[in-house]
Amino acid sequence: MRKPQSLRAQLLSRLTLPLLVVVILDASVSYFVALHYADQAYDSWLLDSAKSLAQQVKAQKDKVTFELPPIAVEVFRWDAMDKTFFKVESEAAGFIAGDKGLPSPMLATMANNEPFFSDGEIQGQTVRIVSVLTAPTADDTDDVLISVAETLKKRRSMMNEILLAVVLPQLLLVLITGFHIWTGINRGLGPLNDLAKLIAQRSARDLNPISDAGVPLEVRSLTHTINALLDRLGANLKTQQRFIENAAHQLRTPLAGLKVQAERALLADNLETMKPALAHIKNSADRVAHLSTQLLVLARSESVSHSVQVFESIDLVGSARSCCMDWVPKALERNIELGFDAPTAAVRVVGDEALLRELLSNLLDNANCYGNPGGHISVKIEPSLEPRLIVEDDGPGIQANEADRIFERFYRIPGSRGEGCGLGLAIVKEIADLHAAQINVSSGPRGRGTRIEIVFGSCL
Ligand SMILES: Nc1ncnc2c1ncn2[C@@H]1O[C@H](COP(=O)(O)OP(=O)(O)OP(=O)(O)O)[C@@H](O)[C@H]1O
Ligand SMILES: [Mg+2]
Structure with missing residues (x-):
């Protein structure tokens, strides 16, 4: 058996999970966008530094010089958090000034003399590098490459700050919303609990309708x-x-x-x-x-x-024939001839064999009891898509105005012979209903007597 699921847990998970997914997506997008702009700001400062160094590159008699007093270099390198490196070099002169260990970009990658940003490593530390090309004189073909690099401490601390600034409020949002959803669900389910209590407190005899007041739509x-x-x-x-x-x-x-x-x-x-x-x-x-x-x-x-019906396929001909055989002695007692007319092949219906025998037995009891002595009873089975079981007699018949009442429990037509209790046809109806079969009551052959026809549903 499937474990019953909690409605509260289902509602909570269905409402909170999508919210959580949206919040995570939103936080990730905000984080990466903020990071991108912060990175861009740091890159632009780095580029400014490189450009300011480029100002110090001079050409003297075909020789490129880079003049920066040591105090200026110190000022340039000073930073409270990060370490700054620089390197000045040219293709013809090679290394000119700065930190020799700073990796240089491939000149071919620097299209249109645009500043080139890259990541590298120096003294075992990861650095962000910007490289710019500068021409000391207008006709000089030997461009000077200036690279400035900076460790990533500032950027990393900025990353952490952005992370906290973005994630914390979102987390709080999820917690507050989750709490409101939880209390909302509890409040919404309250009437259901009240209803359950109301029903549980009822006495087994109280079949009055449950009041709708206060019950949600x-x-x-x-x-x-x-x-x-x-x-x-x-x-x-x-x-x-x-x-x-x-x-x-x-x-x-x-x-x-x-x-x-x-x-x-x-x-x-x-x-x-x-x-x-x-x-x-x-x-x-x-x-x-x-x-x-x-x-x-x-x-x-x-x-x-x-109960759950366990019907099986049964042969109507076989069971009706054996039931009729049981009734032959009783029919003989009243000098009534009992005829049986059925195909030789089996006629199958789905049902309960013992109950179907009771049905036929009650019809035969009536035909025998109310039929005239010396008369005739005929039991027929007509095979078709909807098989029929017919019991006919040539007795006094049933008035049309009694046709409905005879199926009521304990009802007997006034003046009926015998000492019946008025349950026979009620039993027939109960069993026919159980088999989804229809009952037709009419006059017997030549408009005399009674003909009761049971029409079974299709067995296919
Ligand atoms: N074949 C029939 N011919 C004439 N009247 C019938 C016939 N079958 C039923 N009836 C009438 O219908 C009434 C109801 O029949 P039903 O079989 O329900 O009760 P019952 O025969 O009186 O009692 P029980 O069958 O319980 O002994 C009968 O009292 C009888 O008057
Ligand atoms: Mg009867």
Whole structure:
């Protein structure tokens, strides 16, 4: 089984994660943009230094000189954090002044005498270098290359400062927003907890609808569904109550008869006078037994309809034939001819075989009970995409205005013969519904008697 997921955790992660991604992206972009401009500012200072050194390059009688007093060099090199290096050189004269170890750029890479920025290393320290070319005289072809380099301490400390300045506020933003989302979710889920408490406190007998007051719109569909369920439960409970009252009433009549006849039998002093009372006792016992059988069948078909149905493919012909065989002796008792008309091949329907036998048995019971003595009962099976089971008799038939009521529980048409309890057709309906089958009631052949047709759904 899947572990139930917390709605609170889901909402929090779905709201906070995208925010976190946006904040990280935003922080990265801001950091790199700020870094780029800071780098550019430092590069431009470095370039200014190189240009100021270029001012000191002079040409004297075809010789390039670089004159900077030591005190000026000291001033030039001074920096509170970083170390500064420089180098003056030319192709013809080679190294002229400065720090010999400073790496020089390839002259070919310096297009159009533009300043050239590069990264290098001197005395084991990484440095940022800018190189500029200067021509001491207008006609001189021997350009002088001036490189100025600086260690990266200032830049690195600036990097850290930018990082702190950008990331800290964003982190705070995520924390504050996360906190607000968390409290918002808790507040939003509050009505759900209240609703759960309200339902938990209810008594099992209280089927009144849950009040919508204070329930947010989104949760109302849930309360409406629960209310609809409570409604159905209430209706179901009422039906059950009525059923129990009816069953008790039905049982009371034969049981009262049993008691009276037993008292009569006790008063009799010989077997002959006792016999009529004993016959009544047997009759009442038969009625009680029949009623309890019918109640059990009804309860069974109801329990199947409320549980997960495990129907299987069954042969309607085989099971109907064996059911009819069981009824032959009872039909003979009333001198009724019982006919069976079905194809030789199996006709398959999906269902519960025991319940389908109960269905046919109740239809045969009625046809046999209400049919005329010496009459005819016919059981037919018509194979088709929607197989049909038909029971016909040539008895008194059922009036059209009674056609609906006969399926009600405990309903008997006034004046009906026999001692039925009015459950047979209710059982037939319950089982047919369970199999999604349709029941058609009409007159028998030549407009006489009763024809009851059960139409099963497609088995394909
Ligand atoms: N084949 C039929 N011919 C004439 N009337 C019928 C026929 N089948 C049912 N009925 C009428 O419908 C009523 C309801 O039938 P149902 O089978 O539900 O109850 P029952 O036969 O009286 O009792 P139970 O079947 O529980 O013993 C019967 O009382 C009877 O009047
Ligand atoms: Mg019946």
